[in-house]
Amino acid sequence: MSQPLLEARDLTKNYGTVEALRGASFTAYPGEVVSLIGDNGAGKSTLVKCLSGVEQPTSGTLFFDGEPLVLDSPNSARDLGIETVFQDLAVAPDLDPAANMFLGREILKPGVLGLLGVLDKKAMRRQAAEHFTRFGATLQSIDVPIAALSGGQRQSVAVARSVAWASKLVFMDEPTAALGVVQRERVLEVIKRVRDEGIAVVLISHNMPEVLSVSDRVEVLRLGRRVARFKASDTSVEELVGAMTGALTQEDAA
Amino acid sequence: MTTDEKTTLSTLPDEQRTPLLKRLTGANTLWIGLVLLVLVATFGAIRPDAIFQVTTLQFLLAETAVLLVLSVGMTFVIITSGIDLSVGSVLVFASVSSAMAMNAVSGGDATNAGWGVIAFGLLVAVVSGAVWGLLNGLLISRAKIPPLIVTLGSFGAAQGAALLLNNGSNVSGIPDKLNRTFGSGTYLGIPNIVIVAAVVTALGALLLSTTRFGRYTYAVGSNEEAARRVGISVRGHLTKVYLLAGTLAGLAGFMGNAFFRVAVVTGHETDNLNAIAAVVLGGTSIFGGMGSVLGTVFGVFIPAVLEKGLVIIGVKEFWQPIAVAIVLVAAVWLDQTRRRARNQR
Ligand SMILES: Nc1ncnc2c1ncn2[C@@H]1O[C@H](COP(=O)(O)OP(=O)(O)OP(=O)(O)O)[C@@H](O)[C@H]1O
Numbered sequence: 092m093s094q095p096l097l098e099a100r101d102l103t104k105n106y107g108t109v110e111a112l113r114g115a116s117f118t119a120y121p122g123e124v125v126s127l128i129g130d131n132g133a134g135k136s137t138l139v140k141c142l143s144g145v146e147q148p149t150s151g152t153l154f155f156d157g158e159p160l161v162l163d164s165p166n167s168a169r170d171l172g173i174e175t176v177f178q179d180l181a182v183a184p185d186l187d188p189a190a191n192m193f194l195g196r197e198i199l200k201p202g203v204l205g206l207l208g209v210l211d212k213k214a215m216r217r218q219a220a221e222h223f224t225r226f227g228a229t230l231q232s233i234d235v236p237i238a239a240l241s242g243g244q245r246q247s248v249a250v251a252r253s254v255a256w257a258s259k260l261v262f263m264d265e266p267t268a269a270l271g272v273v274q275r276e277r278v279l280e281v282i283k284r285v286r287d288e289g290i291a292v293v294l295i296s297h298n299m300p301e302v303l304s305v306s307d308r309v310e311v312l313r314l315g316r317r318v319a320r321f322k323a324s325d326t327s328v329e330e331l332v333g334a335m336t337g338a339l340t341q342e343d344a345a
Numbered sequence: 346m347t348t349d350e351k352t353t354l355s356t357l358p359d360e361q362r363t364p365l366l367k368r369l370t371g372a373n374t375l376w377i378g379l380v381l382l383v384l385v386a387t388f389g390a391i392r393p394d395a396i397f398q399v400t401t402l403q404f405l406l407a408e409t410a411v412l413l414v415l416s417v418g419m420t421f422v423i424i425t426s427g428i429d430l431s432v433g434s435v436l437v438f439a440s441v442s443s444a445m446a447m448n449a450v451s452g453g454d455a456t457n458a459g460w461g462v463i464a465f466g467l468l469v470a471v472v473s474g475a476v477w478g479l480l481n482g483l484l485i486s487r488a489k490i491p492p493l494i495v496t497l498g499s500f501g502a503a504q505g506a507a508l509l510l511n512n513g514s515n516v517s518g519i520p521d522k523l524n525r526t527f528g529s530g531t532y533l534g535i536p537n538i539v540i541v542a543a544v545v546t547a548l549g550a551l552l553l554s555t556t557r558f559g560r561y562t563y564a565v566g567s568n569e570e571a572a573r574r575v576g577i578s579v580r581g582h583l584t585k586v587y588l589l590a591g592t593l594a595g596l597a598g599f600m601g602n603a604f605f606r607v608a609v610v611t612g613h614e615t616d617n618l619n620a621i622a623a624v625v626l627g628g629t630s631i632f633g634g635m636g637s638v639l640g641t642v643f644g645v646f647i648p649a650v651l652e653k654g655l656v657i658i659g660v661k662e663f664w665q666p667i668a669v670a671i672v673l674v675a676a677v678w679l680d681q682t683r684r685r686a687r688n689q690r
Pocket residue numbers: 106109110111112129130131132133134135136137138178
């Protein structure tokens with residue numbers, strides 16, 4: 092196989108006495124969809140946070156394009172083209188969808204006004220609207236606070252935001268959890284479309300048929316450790332569930 | 346393609362913005378503005394001769410100008426879901442140190458000093474306010490001490506320091522020039538001090554509503570963790586917001602010197618509460634993430650108009666704080682019920 096785009100080796104993460112990760116490894120190859128699955132509390136979200144610079148692992152190493160990497164802030168991940176849909180979405184509920192999409196990347200007015208930090212709200216609204224349309228976020232209105240949207244709409248906004256900016260890799264921590272049938276299909280479409288543009292997608296989901304339908308590979312996390320890796324085309328729901336519950340282990344996975 | 350009952354963005358014309366009228370009526374600001382208007386109209390109907398007297402209005406405005414400047418800074422702080430209890434003490438500190446500095450460079454009495462000394466006094470006031478603000482900001486953002494505690498500390502410390510500076514007495518010797526122009530001077534009938542406050546307020550409103558600084562202020566107050574995850578320097582931003590509040594308190598101290606012709610060390614103990622009340626009355630959420638400077642302007646004038654109005658129509662002025670309290674609690678209650686309804690979705 093080609094060189095991994097992002098690789099984590101033996102990550103541990105302790106929150107006080109809680110060991111959220113106990114030597115977890117993870118690999119994502121360029122342009123693939125890889126699912127990260129595991130039971131509740133297996134450490135999936137913690138791993139994603141460590142890989143997007145939000146949390147610093149207690150120990151372990153990261154590699155990006157084969158080079159050792161330290162992610163000391165969310166910005167260093169973003170600079171590498173890594174975007175994340177967090178499980179808790181991490182949106183500002185009082186800001187509207189366009190403001191959320193451009194949060195931290197505001198477009199400023201040209202000229203002197205821009206130097207003074209004046210926002211070009213119109214441009215941001217227009218681009219955001221285009222973008223939401225393209226990525227199937229269904230919103231009645233683009234200038235209401237996010238808090239006034241439904242849970243699923245909020246999730247769509249978070250997904251649209253991440254794929255808008257990613258150039259290498261997108262983490263999606265349960266992006267379809269609150270979605271209706273139509274929106275769920277759209278997100279899966281988006282995932283495939285993003286993959287076809289050569290951007291790797293890491294999908295976290297508890298929905299096994301969804302995982303098998305969209306992924307190229309699957310990695311399984313159990314009790315803070317990687318316990319199995321599969322090619323999606325030659326595994327089954329039974330096998331995945333077996334790996335998640337510990338009924339089945341792979342020797343070489345960790 | 347599946348058809349949805351909802352309209353997708355692409356099918357909506359012209360950025361599908363909510364109509365202006367709906368946006369306005371949905372905002373607290375409009376209602377607070379109406380409350381103010383009703384108050385003025387009511388008092389005006391009862392005693393038109395007294396309320397619409399030029400001197401009454403001038404005095405009302407001038408007195409409110411200092412509080413308005415404090416409240417503009419407080420608006421930013423509260424939108425970040427913080428609080429600043431120190432503004433009144435910082436005002437006193439800035440006012441005392443500025444007056445003493447002007448006296449010091451004029452050989453002990455600055456009464457006849459010129460513009461150079463006045464400019465120096467302004468600088469001292471603004472810088473000393475800024476230093477307190479910076480201290481607040483660093484303790485809150487770096488040491489992670491809650492704003493309530495940090496600013497409760499500086500509330501006491503700045504007041505104490507101001508008293509130490511001049512042994513607990515007021516400082517006189519404010520330049521006549523300063524008082525004649527900015528203190529009692531008027532332009533087209535508007536007190537100059539009010540014009541200064543209006544300019545500061547307008548700049549504050551623009552900063553909050555049109556710039557990236559303002560947007561980050563809302564973002565940090567709305568969801569600090571989300572702001573951090575999109576790479577906003579939350580610590581840096583909080584520091585700047587408290588710095589702004591301190592700087593404006595310094596400026597307010599200088600304005601007070603110009604208006605009262607003396608740097609007073611007492612009488613500002615409840616400025617912090619008045620500013621907080623004004624901001625919250627104006628529809629800024631005490632929970633952060635929401636609010637406006639325009640609302641704060643209305644919020645500053647409601648207690649002031651109540652006070653003047655009640656006096657003029659002959660109601661005991663002791664009713665004023667009670668009336669303000671009722672409006673204040675109602676405003677917060679309204680905000681909270683709205684939030685709860687929203688967060689349940
Ligand atoms: N900030 C934190 N402080 C303390 N413990 C934490 C923290 N974050 C995660 N944990 C613990 O780490 C473990 C792994 O949590 P994590 O959220 O990564 O699980 P997950 O695999 O994403 O689960 P789920 O499928 O429910 O989302 C849990 O036991 C959790 O209690």
